[in-house]
Amino acid sequence: MSESMRRLLLPLLLLCGCAPTSAVVDGKTVPRLDMDFVGQPFVVRVSAAHPKPGSPSGGLRDFGGRISGNICGLDVTYDVQHEGTRTRLTGFVDEKQTDSRLEVRDVDGVSRQITGSLDSESGTAVNLDVRKNAIRGNIGLRTFDLGRDGDRYIGSVKVVGITTSATINGADDLWTLPPAAQAVVLPALLTCYGDELEQNKRGAFIVGFGGRQTWEGKHVSAIYHAQTGDVQRAMMQGNQSSTVGH
Amino acid sequence: MRATALALLLVVSASGVARAEGVPPPPVPQLPDEPLPEWHPPPPTNRHAMFLQMSPQMQDAQKIRQAGLWISSFGWAQLLLGGVLYAWAADLNQDEGSPPPPNVPGLFNPQLEDERNRVLGATRAFLTIGGIMAAGGFVLYTMGQWKITSHHKSHPSEPLPPLSGF
Numbered sequence: 351m352s353e354s355m356r357r358l359l360l361p362l363l364l365l366c367g368c369a370p371t372s373a374v375v376d377g378k379t380v381p382r383l384d385m386d387f388v389g390q391p392f393v394v395r396v397s398a399a400h401p402k403p404g405s406p407s408g409g410l411r412d413f414g415g416r417i418s419g420n421i422c423g424l425d426v427t428y429d430v431q432h433e434g435t436r437t438r439l440t441g442f443v444d445e446k447q448t449d450s451r452l453e454v455r456d457v458d459g460v461s462r463q464i465t466g467s468l469d470s471e472s473g474t475a476v477n478l479d480v481r482k483n484a485i486r487g488n489i490g491l492r493t494f495d496l497g498r499d500g501d502r503y504i505g506s507v508k509v510v511g512i513t514t515s516a517t518i519n520g521a522d523d524l525w526t527l528p529p530a531a532q533a534v535v536l537p538a539l540l541t542c543y544g545d546e547l548e549q550n551k552r553g554a555f556i557v558g559f560g561g562r563q564t565w566e567g568k569h570v571s572a573i574y575h576a577q578t579g580d581v582q583r584a585m586m587q588g589n590q591s592s593t594v595g596h
Numbered sequence: 597m598r599a600t601a602l603a604l605l606l607v608v609s610a611s612g613v614a615r616a617e618g619v620p621p622p623p624v625p626q627l628p629d630e631p632l633p634e635w636h637p638p639p640p641t642n643r644h645a646m647f648l649q650m651s652p653q654m655q656d657a658q659k660i661r662q663a664g665l666w667i668s669s670f671g672w673a674q675l676l677l678g679g680v681l682y683a684w685a686a687d688l689n690q691d692e693g694s695p696p697p698p699n700v701p702g703l704f705n706p707q708l709e710d711e712r713n714r715v716l717g718a719t720r721a722f723l724t725i726g727g728i729m730a731a732g733g734f735v736l737y738t739m740g741q742w743k744i745t746s747h748h749k750s751h752p753s754e755p756l757p758p759l760s761g762f
Contacts, residue, residue, distance in 0.1 A: 383637055386645035393645045401637065419647065460629040483627035497625035506621030514618030526638045552617035565651050567754035 369398045370413055382415060387527055388563035389520060390556075392539055394419030394426070396531050406437035406462070406529040407455040414530050417441075421538035422557070423566040424573070428452070430530040437530050443469050443538070443573070452476060454533035464533045468541065472573040476537040482525075485518065489540045490572055492547075507540075507555045509547045509572075516555040523560025535559075544572030650755050653747050658757040661740025668733025674726025681719040688712035 372379045382398040399415035414430030414437060428441030428450070436455040443450050452466035461481055468474040468489065478487035483498040496505035498521055507516040518524070518539075527535060539557050546553035648655065692708045695701065744760055756762055 385638065388645050393647060395645065395647070403635065405632070405634075456632060459631050462632055482630040482632060483625075484629075495624055498627055499625045504622050505624040512618040513621060515621040525633045525635070528635050554619035563646060565646075565648060567651055567751045 369416065371398065373400050373402075373412060375402045385528075385531075387531060387535070387559075389523070389535070389539070389560060390558040390562070391423075391542070391564040391566040392419065392421040392535055393563050394421065394531060394535055396528065399430070399528060399530075400432065403432060403437070403528055403530070405456045405459075406432070406533075407435050407457075409434050417531055417534045420565075421535055422542035423568045423570045424538050424541075426450075426534060426538060428530075428534050437533070439466075439530060439533055441534075444568075446471050452533050452537065454529050456529075462529065462532070464537060468537050469573045472576040474541065474573045474576070478537060478540075480532065480536065485536075489537055490576065492540065492572060494540060502558075507547070509551075512547065512551045514547065514554050517557075519556070519558030520560040523558075526560070538571070541572040542566065543570060544575035545570050548572055548575035650757060651747070651751070654744065654754060654757060657740045657743035657747060659740075660743065661737050661757075664733045664736030664738070664740055666733070668730050668737060671726045671729030671731070671733055674722045675730060676726075678719050678722035678726055681715055681722060685712055685715040685719055688715060 370382065372381050374380070380401045383396070383401050385396045385399065387394050387396070395418055397416045397418070398413070400410065400412055403414060404410060410432040411434050412432050414432045416427065416429055417439070418425075418427040420426070425444050426441060428439040431438045431440075436453050439450075439452040439454070441450050446469055448470045450466070450468055450470075452464060452468070454462060454464050456462050461479055464476055464478040464480060464487075466476050468476050472490070474490040476487075476489055478485065478489070478494075485494060485496040485503050487494060491510050493508040494505070494516060495508075496503035496516060496518060501519070501521050503516075503518040503521055505516055506513055524532065524536075542557055543553060543555060547555065646652075650658070688708060689712050692705065692712060695703065695705065695708075699705070741761065744757065745762075748754070748756060748760070748762055
């Protein structure tokens with residue numbers, strides 16, 4: 351490595367290693383937040399989060415901390431950046447070579463739209479419309495249509511070759527996650543049980559927020575089950591929807 | 597020939613249908629839109645988030661296996677100590693029967709017998725406890741290994757503990 355490269359890289363590394371520990375809120379310096387969130391099956395830690403991020407499209411421009419953990423057997427790590435009209439997340443999922451890029455923004459104060467790519471290697475595009483009373487959209491080749499029923503969202507998930515029941519428990523707990531954490535957890539969680547749904551075309555989809563933490567093994571996510579014959583055929587036909595929600 | 601092909605096609609398609617076993621989805625509740633809730637930091641809780649490299653089942657099995665190894669190791673160490681003590685007791689017994697040169701041959705020495713009995717008692721205790729611990733530890737280790745094996749068979753893609761045998 352040349353001397354000039356070394357001179358350039360050293361300050362960069364030092365800069366990356368030192369995340370800010372405080373943020374300015376209403377003119378006051380406030381310590382950043384570290385929070386843990388659990389569910390079925392996930393655990394994430396939000397480190398150095400902005401103490402008052404508001405809406406992801408609320409105009410804040412600041413570093414939003416880091417989010418890391420395990421969601422349905424996927425090891426995830428993301429950097430969060432608030433960019434005024436949207437919140438951008440860049441990170442990695444498992445040992446994948448390609449990075450994961452997600453964006454979250456609010457539309458009309460009633461719809462939180464999470465878009466991007468969970469894993470570009472397997473082509474798992476994310477297109478979710480999350481509302482207080484509904485969750486609709488696509489994760490890869492899965493299409494979800496859920497409505498709120500008390501403290502859960504119920505409805506259907508359409509996977510290639512099968513339409514089955516889908517339930518997300520802990521609807522209230524979902525809204526205790528900051529928007530950036532929602533954008534990390536929800537898409538990864540909605541890829542759960544690929545070994546059952548994509549691989550064996552059976553079972554129901556049940557995940558949850560809050561409550562008792564559960565654990566799922568590696569390679570259970572649908573991003574590892576995109577190589578089945580049906581999925582490949584569907585991808586060839588290009589029947590993946592590109593619209594959000596309705 | 598055509599009939600056979602048709603029958604085969606029917607069987608294949610029927611098996612294909614039987615393969616898909618989704619649960620019929622419930623009707624989707626249709627509620628009107630509401631404003632998105634404003635986010636507030638959740639109050640601190642005593643709940644512990646577990647950031648694990650292995651599944652809890654695998655961790656439990658590994659703990660059982662490690663406990664078995666430790667207990668068995670102590671057991672074998674006690675058996676070794678028991679063996680040493682037994683050799684000492686045998687030596688004392690020999691001295692009691694035919695004392696070394698400065699002592700008078702054939703003279704009974706009660707102190708030597710007491711010492712031999714104490715050492716023999718300790719030998720018995722060490723051998724018994726050591727044997728139980730060695731055997732118990734081995735059983736625990738085998739149980740942990742069996743749990744690891746059975747969990748690995750049902751979840752082959754999960755990470756394994758070191759020296760798991762797979």
